[in-house]
Amino acid sequence: MSSSASPSSTFRVADLRQNRPTGFDLRPNTQELGALADALGLTTLRKVVFTGEIRAYGKNDWELVGVLGATVVQPCVVTLESVTTRIDEKIERRFLAQMPELPDDDEEVEMPEDENSEPLETHIDVEAILHEALALNIPQFPRADGAELQEAVFTEAGKKAMTDEDVRPFAGLAALRDQLGSKEDE
Structure with missing residues (x-):
């Protein structure tokens, strides 16, 4: 994964500065775009840019805030014509040193309000977040203009x-x- 703001897309938490955000700017090259398009079942993937920063979130936690931009081409689910979709999404993730405790298995579990929180580990992998965010934001059932099921x-x-x-x-x-x-x- 190409990157202009940092040499890697994986950041070691111990190396992040508490008082200053660490920027990132991921722009996959042609080969990486092809591999990602294949993994996601897309016809074509182009113009993918994921920029943002990782910054302290309280004393022990971290937050990633970024913007994902991509153009995806998929087959229409009705006609198989190519459908082009532009994705521009704000992405937020919080990495918490202490995740809220879940009740015992016997009790009903209500999902936490913040679905953007995950456990803090030793590294933050921005490329993995890009892949996940892209997978979550591509249309599941793309349709060409005027395409209807008969x-x-x-x-x-x-x-x-x-x-x-x-x-x-x-x-x-x-x-x-x-x-x-x-x-x-x-």
């Missing part, structure tokens, strides 16, 4: 195909009503 009906030869209407909750009652109505007409 009803598809499949069945064995000689049998009546089941349609979306047939599986609706009251479709069975409607069929029963129709049968009863035809018996009354006899």
Whole structure:
């Protein structure tokens, strides 16, 4: 991973300065973009930039604040046409020396309000955060403009195909009503 603000994308916590933020500026090269696109199932990944800083957050904790910018190209889930999406996201992570304790396994667990917190370890890997943030922000079901799903009906030869209407909750009652109505007409 190329970087202009630091020689590495992994920062040793013991080397971070408590009184001054440490900046980072990650810009993957063409080969790295290709590998990341393959890992994420993208057609193309271009213009990826992740910039920001790591700074002290209280006495023993650290905070990463950055901006992720990327252009992703994926196949449309309906037409398979290429769909280009621009991602511009503010990314925040807090690395806590003491994570809040969770109750015993028998008790219900409510998720913490801050989903951006994780345990503080010996290193902060900015490249891993870039990968995770990108994976979380790419569209799951990209669609080309005007692409809509049409009803598809499949069945064995000689049998009546089941349609979306047939599986609706009251479709069975409607069929029963129709049968009863035809018996009354006899």
